[in-house]
Each structure stands twice: as C-alpha cells, then as structure tokens.
Amino acid sequence: MNIRIRHYFLLLICFIVSSCFRNGANTDGLPVGKRIQLQNVEELYQFLTYDDNRYPLVSLHRGGPASGYPENAIETFSYNASLQPVLVECDVRISKDSALILMHDNTLNRTTTGRGPVNASSLTELKKLRLLDNNKKMTPYRIPTLEEALSWGKGKVIFTLDIKNDVPYEAVINAIRKQRAESSVVIITYSANQAAKVHSLASDIMISASVNNLDDLARLNEKDIPDNRLLAFVGTREADPALTKVLHDHGIMCILGTLGNLDRQADKKGFQVYAGFIDRGADILSTDRPTEAGRALNFYIKKRGITSKFIQ
Template structure:
C-alpha cells in the first residue's frame, strides 16, 4: 500500500461514520406471495438484511445478461427461468427504451446482433419489436421475443433478485415507476456507475437498493457525502481481483461486494478449474457476476455446504 498512514486515517473516519451510514428509514413493498419461490422476502427490509454482509452470508452468483446459453438468448425471461431453476440466482439484465417510451430488455443500442430485426431500439415501437425473434449468442434464432421490463419484474417475484443495468438515455424515473407498478422493490437492485448516478436513484427512491461502483475507499466517502446509507448499497468492485483492504473495509460497513468475473476471471476459472470461483469468495468477494453461472454456482454450492452456510431467506 503506497500511503498506509493516509489509509489508516481514512479507515478510522469511515468506521466512526458507520453508524451514520446505516439507516432504518424504509418504505416496504407489499409482501410477495408467489408459490414455489426461491427467495423468501416478505418486503424490502428482508432484502436489506439479505444483502448486508456477515461472515455467514451465502455467496451468490449473478448471471450476466441473464445467463445466456445455446438456445437461450441473453435478456430473455426463458433464459432467466432456466438459470433460476438451477440455483438461487441474481439476474443481471439490461434496460433500453423504445420509440414509444416502453422499457424493454436489450443490451445493445441496436437489435441487429440479438434479434432477427435491424435498427436502433429507440427507432422502433414495442409493437414493431415484437415482430422479431431473439437469437442466442451463436446467432441461432429462438422462439422467444424481446420482453418488457414490467413483464420480467412480474415474473421474477420470489424467483430471483434483479440487478438492473439502465442504459444511456433511459430515465431512472421510468425504471423506478416500473418497479413501483410491479411491486418489485423487494427483489430489485438498480445499477449505477458513479456517485452522482447513485444519488439520482436514491433521491427518486430512497428505499431501493443500489449497486454502486466502489473501487477505492474514497468512492464510499463520495456516496456518504450524498447521504446514501450503507443499507442501500452493494458494491461493484470491478473485474479484477480486488484489494483485500477494500473488501475488508466494505465488509466492516456491512456492504457486500460484487466481483465481475465475466471476461478474464471466467477464462482463468475455465482454464485452471472452477475452484477459482470459491477462491474469489474466500479472498473478499460475496457475489460473482459471471458468464458461467452454472459452473460458478456448483463451486459456490460446494463452498457453502463445506462451511455450513445457509440463509433463512433461501428455500
């Protein structure tokens, strides 16, 4: 560490402020009563508790773009269902806006790569988009259509936790409105990439959980400066093995850490063995955002069983 004294002082300040970061002011959603559910959240307070770090926390897998596989396209409810049938899953999905202001699940600005159509998402109405079929990552056409955000949220209650990646030029207010309308507060996390974006979401909906980019201790201070309590934060710590001092600091504040393994770390696990996913957890990560959700889940399930880890919020 280049500046141990500076970091020690910073850690002391953050620890002192920890009580201020934690807030109990909440607006709970209606209870979720879905049969066959995986996650047993009676309201948004349960989500806060579940996503607060403790040594006994269950390590989780986040399926990047929903966990696409042969025959199962990215950002499709059918793909989400396939993943949810096999594990307690976080589903990371992408939100775009149509010409007629409907929120749909789509990663790219155009529909060329992932559907049988062409052109920009925002130049098509929902009705026009529904004429096309989704393609899997190999380009094979499926029977599945582009889902709306509301359709996905209605499907997901009790089945998954969503992390919602809001694409450029999509107003956060529309996303918040969709979460409210579908009563999805207790299983939705909104992804942000800066303290300013996180502040916008928190000001619109103080009860919603936020995925915030935290790669340095100072990033946590910036979030605190914008009055965002720790209870509303899960930290995305990047796509490289994080500095253990950072994850230790976040854990002291009860903040769970998402490590993006998609890309290089997934390739390392594929080449050297899936036990690496458990090593990422042992070294400070709590949630792995991966393009290999089934492989990661198998490794983490073994890890959790070996240590006797369980959660009252998971069936």
C-alpha cells in the same frame, strides 16, 4: 402429406429437438430447486447486508445466455433460476414509444431477427421479433418488457438493472412501483452522482455502486446513502483486501465481475477458482459461466454449512 404440412411438421421437430438439448444440461453439483424468496424490501436489505455467515451468490451477466437461451430473456432467467439461487443482471432500454424493454445493445442487429436502432421501433414492432442466442440461432422467444420481467421475477430472483443512458430513472422506478417489485430489484449506477439521483427518487430501492477504491466509498458516504441500501461492484479484478474489509465493516457486500479474464482463469484452472474469489472477499460473482460458478459456490456453501432463511 402436402408441402405446407410437411414444412410445419419439420419445424415442429426442430423445436422439439432443440428443447431437448436445452433442457439436457448437466445439473450435477448444483442446488437445483433452491431460490431466493423475499417478501418485502426489509428482507432484501437483510439478505444483502454482509455478515460473517453471508450466503455467496451467482449473478447472471445479461441473464446467463446459453445455447438455445438468449440474453435478456425471461425464459433464460427462468432456466438459470431453476438450477440455483441467482441475481439476474439485465439491461433496460427504451422503445420509440417509450416502452421499457430488456436489451443490451443500442441496435437490434446482434441479438434479434430485426435491424436498426432499438429506439427507432415501437413496442408492437419489437414484439414481432425473435431473439437470437449467442450462436446466432433463432429462438422462439420474444423481447420482454421490463414490467413483464419484474412480474415474473417476484419471489424468484433479485434483478440488478443496468439502465442505459437514454432511459430515465423515473420511468424505471415507476415500473418497479407499478409491479410492487421493490424487494426484487437493485439499480446499477456508475458514479456517486448517479447513486445519489436514484436515492433521491426512491430512497427504499437498493443500489449497486462502482467502488474501486476508498475514495469512491467516501463519495458515496458524502451523498448520505445508507450502507444497507448499497452493494459495491468492485470491478473485474479482485479488489484490494483493505477495500474489501472496509466495505464488509460497513455491512456492504461486494460484487466481483468475473466475466472476461477471471472466467477464463477458472476455465483453465478448474471451477474451484470461483470459491477462491469468495474466500478472498467477494460475495457475489457476476459471471458468464453461471453453471460452473454455481457448482463451486454450492460446494463452498455445503462445506461451511452456510444457510439462509431466504434461500428455500
């Protein structure tokens, strides 16, 4: 065997072994094979409107990276979606030639084999790079475009898109329209003015709005955004029960960011901590520990006999 053949043979073995480790996750307690299935935007409104029998969900922060699975990668989304019904929180940036891609940071350094600002590279240049997992290990996966992700996700997941500052809302909405992905998308906003801007551009698209208090909700109401177009991100600490009640009375579901302190709390005290967050008013958990949160929610759902015609 010559040196070149042996080199490629060893690389092949490494990829096979790493794939075995990636696919060997413990799936006990997870609703493997179930997913969100929506046919149109009216079904999205119905599914994400609060009622007493609402179906609690996991939202994958940055797509749910794990060993061998980098953040903001379609392969990572697919892996997590095979284990349970999920929302996929991911980040939208723009390339030098105005292509919309998925990337959290404004530089390539942390999550890819490249260097430098994201917006200094063309899409062709970006597509030559490999994505790194959280352990800095190179994966076989490439940077996806927003349209590639939307095309993959229809009928499988709901995306919550965190659109970075230099990315025009108009460009994102055009990509959603092109892929006919309105029933698979929620756009994240951080102020009432941002929410109003999105609603003025695309009144049918759902919005995740930051709501930390009743004044935030009042500002959204002043913008004439219908309740059934809204999800409320209530922060990374449990919300005041009075705020949760008002949001629920409006039919608005609450996203609790467990990433950080609340995830660490669950790690120390046990995964059923996540069920407690749901009991106390959260409806969607945005987490860096989707498998553990998923087990807790699956137990919660089974115990209470919760069902949804949109989960199959």
